[in-house]
Amino acid sequence: AILMTQSPSSLSASVGDRVTITCRASQDIRSDLGWYQQKPGKAPKLLIYAASSLHSGIPSRFSGSGSGTNFTLAISSLQPEDFATYYCLQDSNYPWTFGLGTKVDIK
Amino acid sequence: QVQLQESGPGLVKPSQTLSLTCAVSGGSISSGSYYWSWIRQPAGKGLEWIGRIDTSGSTNYNPSLRSRVSISVDTSKNQFSLKLRSVTAADTAVYYCAQTRITIIGEVIDLYGMDVWGQGTTVTVSS
Numbered sequence: 001a002i003l004m005t006q007s008p009s010s011l012s013a014s015v016g017d018r019v020t021i022t023c024r025a026s027q028d029i030r031s032d033l034g035w036y037q038q039k040p041g042k043a044p045k046l047l048i049y050a051a052s053s054l055h056s057g058i059p060s061r062f063s064g065s066g067s068g069t070n071f072t073l074a075i076s077s078l079q080p081e082d083f084a085t086y087y088c089l090q091d092s093n094y095p096w097t098f099g100l101g102t103k104v105d106i107k
Numbered sequence: 108q109v110q111l112q113e114s115g116p117g118l119v120k121p122s123q124t125l126s127l128t129c130a131v132s133g134g135s136i137s138s139g140s141y142y143w144s145w146i147r148q149p150a151g152k153g154l155e156w157i158g159r160i161d162t163s164g165s166t167n168y169n170p171s172l173r174s175r176v177s178i179s180v181d182t183s184k185n186q187f188s189l190k191l192r193s194v195t196a197a198d199t200a201v202y203y204c205a206q207t208r209i210t211i212i213g214e215v216i217d218l219y220g221m222d223v224w225g226q227g228t229t230v231t232v233s234s
Binding site: 001038048089091099 | 158
């Protein structure tokens with residue numbers, strides 16, 4: 001199975017900060033990567049698919065980049081509603097695998 | 108707008124079979140444009156993809172569970188189901204169902220992410 005190494009595991013940031021989260025795949029996954037946001041007690045929510053495509057209805061402050069083995073999720077100006085846990089998911093090869101998550105909390 | 112709703116027992120005894128259903132509303136599960144997945148999340152931990160099915164009945168499973176898991180689709184009821192056999196306490200988790208939109212052109216399949224999720228259902232394995 002492809003191992004998705006996500007970093008950092010947690011970070012503290014302030015409203016208005018730029019935040020970046022990275023995922024590294026253990027092998028080439030082309031651009032077959034998505035980013036998800038999860039808040040406590042809620043289902044994950046799709047933010048980005050195919051590494052850099054913004055899902056419908058997601059604010060433009062979220063962006064994704066990368067291909068191959070290195071990927072980044074960026075939040076350009078953190079808003080109060082963005083404090084959550086973020087996961088990457090590769091859907092290039094079975095089994096699909098998630099990163100371990102990055103918890104973004106308030107500094 | 109498609110909605111997904113998981114249902115099933117919240118408590119399962121060890122060694123028994125966990126059975127969950129995901130009802131699809133607002134759209135047809137028979138559309139060839141989606142994969143239907145199960146994902147689980149133990150309390151306080153990360154997400155684990157269990158497996159997926161398409162409307163032809165083709166499945167892929169996580170090898171970590173393959174010997175115990177099966178996913179099926181019932182187009183007449185517009186739902187898909189998960190069965191996990193011989194459960195232990197390690198199978199205690201919130202179980203989610205989700206759809207992935209796909210397009211197929213020739214042999215090329217493009218995926219557009221898990222864009223609709225159920226709210227999740229908590230399953231506890233305990234005697």
